Amino acid sequence: MVQVLRRGLVAGVDAFLPPQQRRLPPEELSQYRVLVGTALSMMVLNLVFWINLRFSSIQGAREIAFVAIAAATSYALVVALVRWTRSFRIPALMVCVFLTGAFLVATLVSDDLRVPTHATGMLVPLLAVYLLGGRLGFIFTAIVCLGVGLFHQLYHSGFGSKWPVFANTEAWVSNVSSVVALLMGAGLFWLHSSSRENAHSALRHALETLRESEGKLSSLIESTDDFVMSLDTEGRRVAANQPVRRLISRLTGAEPPPGAPLFSAEPPAPWSELRVLFQQALAGQRGRTEVEFHLDGRLWTVETLASPVLSEEGRVVGVTFFGRDISARKQAEARLTELHRNLLDVSRHAGMAEVATGVLHNVGNTLNSVNVSVGLVNERLRGSRVLGLARAMELMKERLPSLGTFFTEDERGQRLPSYLIAVTDQLVQEREALLTEVQALSDNVDHIKSVVSMQQEHARFVGVVEQVRVAQLLDDALKLHALTFEKQGIQVRREYAEVPPVLMDRHKLLQILFNLLSNARQALQESGRADKQLVLRMGEDGEGERLRIEVTDNGVGISPENLPRLFTQGFTTKKEGHGFGLHTSALAAAELGGMLTCSSPGPGQGATFLVELPARRNHA
Numbered sequence: 001m002v003q004v005l006r007r008g009l010v011a012g013v014d015a016f017l018p019p020q021q022r023r024l025p026p027e028e029l030s031q032y033r034v035l036v037g038t039a040l041s042m043m044v045l046n047l048v049f050w051i052n053l054r055f056s057s058i059q060g061a062r063e064i065a066f067v068a069i070a071a072a073t074s075y076a077l078v079v080a081l082v083r084w085t086r087s088f089r090i091p092a093l094m095v096c097v098f099l100t101g102a103f104l105v106a107t108l109v110s111d112d113l114r115v116p117t118h119a120t121g122m123l124v125p126l127l128a129v130y131l132l133g134g135r136l137g138f139i140f141t142a143i144v145c146l147g148v149g150l151f152h153q154l155y156h157s158g159f160g161s162k163w164p165v166f167a168n169t170e171a172w173v174s175n176v177s178s179v180v181a182l183l184m185g186a187g188l189f190w191l192h193s194s195s196r197e198n199a200h201s202a203l204r205h206a207l208e209t210l211r212e213s214e215g216k217l218s219s220l221i222e223s224t225d226d227f228v229m230s231l232d233t234e235g236r237r238v239a240a241n242q243p244v245r246r247l248i249s250r251l252t253g254a255e256p257p258p259g260a261p262l263f264s265a266e267p268p269a270p271w272s273e274l275r276v277l278f279q280q281a282l283a284g285q286r287g288r289t290e291v292e293f294h295l296d297g298r299l300w301t302v303e304t305l306a307s308p309v310l311s312e313e314g315r316v317v318g319v320t321f322f323g324r325d326i327s328a329r330k331q332a333e334a335r336l337t338e339l340h341r342n343l344l345d346v347s348r349h350a351g352m353a354e355v356a357t358g359v360l361h362n363v364g365n366t367l368n369s370v371n372v373s374v375g376l377v378n379e380r381l382r383g384s385r386v387l388g389l390a391r392a393m394e395l396m397k398e399r400l401p402s403l404g405t406f407f408t409e410d411e412r413g414q415r416l417p418s419y420l421i422a423v424t425d426q427l428v429q430e431r432e433a434l435l436t437e438v439q440a441l442s443d444n445v446d447h448i449k450s451v452v453s454m455q456q457e458h459a460r461f462v463g464v465v466e467q468v469r470v471a472q473l474l475d476d477a478l479k480l481h482a483l484t485f486e487k488q489g490i491q492v493r494r495e496y497a498e499v500p501p502v503l504m505d506r507h508k509l510l511q512i513l514f515n516l517l518s519n520a521r522q523a524l525q526e527s528g529r530a531d532k533q534l535v536l537r538m539g540e541d542g543e544g545e546r547l548r549i550e551v552t553d554n555g556v557g558i559s560p561e562n563l564p565r566l567f568t569q570g571f572t573t574k575k576e577g578h579g580f581g582l583h584t585s586a587l588a589a590a591e592l593g594g595m596l597t598c599s600s601p602g603p604g605q606g607a608t609f610l611v612e613l614p615a616r617r618n619h620a
Contacts, residue, residue, distance in 0.1 A: 227323030523555030
C-alpha cells in the first residue's frame, strides 16, 4: 500500500515536469521533485489556510488570508516557471523567498504567539538548505530567526510605544525557543546534506573507478580473438566477448540475449560437450576438451577450458569458459604429418632415409618445446586473476541495495576499488606474458619449417648465413628446455666469454645446441643424482679464429668403447633411442665448417660435448 501511494505521488509530481527534466540524473531529478512538490503542497496549504481564515476570529485574519492567497498564487507561478526555464536556481530561490516572506508577513500582521511558532517556519531552513545549499540556506534561516526572535515583538509593541519591549516574558521565551529550534533544524539538516553529498561523491568516485575497471577488463577480453564466456549456475549467459557472440549467432541463427539459457533440453552437438564441462565445473573441477563441429563448410576444432567461479565461502557461483580456435593448428599438424610421411617415402626411394629421420627427430624435439610453451600458457591462465575479479563483482552484486554504505562503512568495500585497480594491472601483465609465450610458439613453428626445408635440401642448400649473437642463441636453446630442467631439478651454470657476433646459419647451430641439451637432460635424468648439474661454456681459441661451445653434464657418462661410435648413424645407448640426434648434429657442425666431439672420464662421471666452429665476422 505504501509503495503504491509513493509511486502515485511521484507520478503526480512528474506530471508537472517537462520531459527533459524527467530524464535528468536521479540526484537532480529528486531536487526538481522536491521543488515542485513543495510548491504544490504550499499552494494547496495556503488555499486551505485561506478558506479556514475566512471563518476565523483571530486578530489580523483578513490580512493573513490575503497573504495566503498571494502566496498560493506565487507558488503556482513557480510551478509554471519550472516548465518554462532550464535553470533550477531561479524557481528554487523564488520558493524560498515566497515561503520566507509569507511567514514573516504572517508574524507581523498577527500578534498571536501561535503564528511565529507555527511548524511552517521550520520548512524555511529545511527547504533552503536542501534546494540552495548551506550558505544561502543559512541566510534564509537567519532572516526567519530575526523575524521571529526580534522583529515580531518589536513591531507589535510599537517599538516600545505600546508596552515595554521585554514586558511579555512568555512571548520572548516562546520566540527564543522557536529561534533555537530553527537554528538546530537548519544545522542538523545542513550536516545531513553535507554527509549525503560526501556519500554521493564517494559513490560517484567508486562507480567511476568501477566503470573504468570494467572498461579495462572489457577491453582486455575484447582484444583477444579467443572465446571468453561466463555462465551462472543455471546455465544462463552472464557475459561474453564478441567472438563468442558471433559464433553463437552463426551456430544458432540468432544471438540469445544476456540471461538466456545456453543449454536446451536437447542441445546440439557442440553444446552437449560443453554441457559436460559445465556440469563438471559446477562440481568444482576444471575441465578441458576439444570441441569439433562443422560450420561454413569446414571443420572447426575449439580447445575449451571450463573453470568454476567460486565465492568467498568456496561455493560455486558460476562457470567461465575459455576457448581457442585450433583448427589451423590441427590442419598444420595434419599437413606436417603428411609432409613427414611424404618426406620419408621420398627419402626411401632416393636413398635418403638419414634426412627423413633427422627431420622427424628435430621436429619432434621442437614440438616438445611447443608443448612446454603451451603448458606455460595454460599455467598462466589457471593462475589468472579473472576469478578474483568475478568474486569482487559477486560481492558488489550482493551489496547492491546498500552499495553506498558498503563502500563507505564496510572495510571490504573500502578496499574494493584499490583491489579492482590491482586486478586490472595484473590482467594487463598476464596479457603481456601470454603474448610473449605466443611469440615463442611462433618462433618454434618457424624453426620447424626451417629444419624441414633445410633437411629436405641440405645436400645442395647451404641455408641463410647471418650475424648471430651466440650467447643469446645459447639462452634461446636453454629456454626451450627451461620447464623440463626446472621440473627435474637440473641446475644450469653459464660461463660465457665476451664473443662478438659471428656469421653462420642460425637454425643449424640452434639444432646442434638443442640436441646436445636434450642428450644432457636425458643423461642427467637416467643418473638418478640429486645434484644434477649442466654447464655451458662459450669462448674463442687463443687466436680468435675458432668459436668453442662446451656442454658438460655430470650424468651417466660414456664408456670408452662407445666414444668412437657415438656419432655414427643409428648408434645409441638409450633404451628408446634411435641414434639420429648426434649423427645429424655432427653433420650440421660439418656443414658449418666445424666439428662436434665428445669426451667422458667413464660411466657415471658425466660427459662433455665440444662444438668448434669458424669465427667468421664478415661475408668475405
